[in-house]
Amino acid sequence: MAILVTGGAGFIGSNFVLDWLAQSDELIVNLDKLTYAGNLDNLAGLEADARHIFVKGDIGDRKLVAKLLSEHNPRAVINFAAESHVDRSIHGPAEFIQTNVVSTFTLLEEVRTYWANLAESEKTAFRFLHVSTDEVYGSLEKDEPAFREENQYRPNSPYSASKAASDHLVRCYHHTYGLPVLTTNCSNNYGPFHFPEKLIPLCILNALSLKPLPIYGDGQQIRDWLYVRDHCSAIRRVLDAGKLGETYNVGGWNEKANLDVVRTLCAILDELYPRADGQSYATQIAFVKDRPGHDRRYAIDAGKLERELGWKPVETFETGIRKTVQWYLEHQDWVQNVTSGAYQHWVGKQYGS
Numbered sequence: 015m016a017i018l019v020t021g022g023a024g025f026i027g028s029n030f031v032l033d034w035l036a037q038s039d040e041l042i043v044n045l046d047k048l049t050y051a052g053n054l055d056n057l058a059g060l061e062a063d064a065r066h067i068f069v070k071g072d073i074g075d076r077k078l079v080a081k082l083l084s085e086h087n088p089r090a091v092i093n094f095a096a097e098s099h100v101d102r103s104i105h106g107p108a109e110f111i112q113t114n115v116v117s118t119f120t121l122l123e124e125v126r127t128y129w130a131n132l133a134e135s136e137k138t139a140f141r142f143l144h145v146s147t148d149e150v151y152g153s154l155e156k157d158e159p160a161f162r163e164e165n166q167y168r169p170n171s172p173y174s175a176s177k178a179a180s181d182h183l184v185r186c187y188h189h190t191y192g193l194p195v196l197t198t199n200c201s202n203n204y205g206p207f208h209f210p211e212k213l214i215p216l217c218i219l220n221a222l223s224l225k226p227l228p229i230y231g232d233g234q235q236i237r238d239w240l241y242v243r244d245h246c247s248a249i250r251r252v253l254d255a256g257k258l259g260e261t262y263n264v265g266g267w268n269e270k271a272n273l274d275v276v277r278t279l280c281a282i283l284d285e286l287y288p289r290a291d292g293q294s295y296a297t298q299i300a301f302v303k304d305r306p307g308h309d310r311r312y313a314i315d316a317g318k319l320e321r322e323l324g325w326k327p328v329e330t331f332e333t334g335i336r337k338t339v340q341w342y343l344e345h346q347d348w349v350q351n352v353t354s355g356a357y358q359h360w361v362g363k364q365y366g367s
């Protein structure tokens with residue numbers, strides 16, 4: 015038995031691979047292009063593990079995908095591979111359309127061919143699980159109810175529009191061809207191996223380097239934070255028991271304004287790693303120009319996943335964020351490696367000097 019995971023060297027994918035192998039001996043074939051966001055350091059320790067086969071490559075490479083499917087005969091494909099950063103999608107949307115739309119389409123085509131030729135029992139058991147985001151639903155007003163699965167898609171950034179397009183493709187492969195698909199739409203994740211272009215790891219690392227903590231606009235934008243390992247357990251649960259063709263919202267019931275998130279980080283750092291001059295890290299908070307088209311609020315109603323499949327997150331924001339800060343403090347080598355070279359170039363482009 016085997017599963018094929020795409021994007022398994024990125025933030026969520028690598029957590030998923032590690033989590034999977036911690037509780038199963040089923041083979042994982044991990045196809046990842048190793049873009050700037052993919053990092054084999056996330057999978058350190060698995061080099062000699064026969065249960066994990068890493069393949070550097072593109073989900074849009076038809077021949078490669080076909081070869082991996084026929085060689086390993088997976089019972090499921092879990093698609094994490096994507097361009098994932100909103101700010102980068104604003105600077106350069108083309109890559110997002112290429113990977114999130116065109117290459118996801120190509121992947122679906124190859125999976126459809128593979129699935130169509132499986133024996134009947136394997137065909138019935140097969141699953142294609144597409145990992146998506148709450149950002150496809152657009153932005154909520156302060157008093158609007160949280161996103162439910164039946165909410166209209168109203169994507170506002172090139173990133174969310176490209177993810178929305180991929181969700182539609184996945185949906186239609188079920189409706190038209192009968193491909194056994196499942197889609198999860200998750201809120202903002204945080205935790206180990208989070209690339210420091212995103213708010214939480216960026217602010218932890220900037221704080222420790224005594225650099226400004228950039229808050230876009232007024233910092234009152236709200237996100238619904240979920241500890242990454244809870245996302246992994248939700249994906250496993252949906253893979254095991256999700257109803258074919260359905261989508262499941264995944265969230266942590268943790269709505270927080272960005273400014274509060276950063277203040278919380280600063281307070282934990284003040285306690286665990288106080289600044290030499292005795293000042294709080296919060297003094298480094300700096301309000302900067304807002305993101306164009308910045309969505310004001312995301313909130314996930316994860317009630318369906320709880321009612322139908324019995325899933326609930328384990329971590330609260332308070333427990334998860336403390337674990338996360340501790341992880342970054344204890345993994346300075348990982349930080350050094352990801353923040354060299356190309357990362358510096360991105361920081362210069364996005365935040366100036």
Ligand code: NAD
Binds near residue numbers: 024094147203209
């Ligand atoms: P990430 O950017 O950290 O990792 C993406 C991974 O995909 C990288 O390892 C990259 O090398 C790989 N990749 C990119 N293009 C590829 C291609 N064409 N072929 C093969 N591999 C490719 O992203 P993440 O935060 O781990 O997100 C994973 C998935 O979860 C994405 O689909 C994202 O939309 C979704 N998601 C993310 C969040 C979040 O908060 N990070 C929340 C909800 C959903």
Ligand code: TYD
Binds near residue numbers: 100229
């Ligand atoms: P981010 O981590 O980029 O995730 P997303 O845009 O997918 O929600 O951003 C989280 C929130 O933090 C979002 O409202 C934008 C904001 N933000 C800042 O205020 N400053 C920053 O430097 C970054 C990267 C994000």
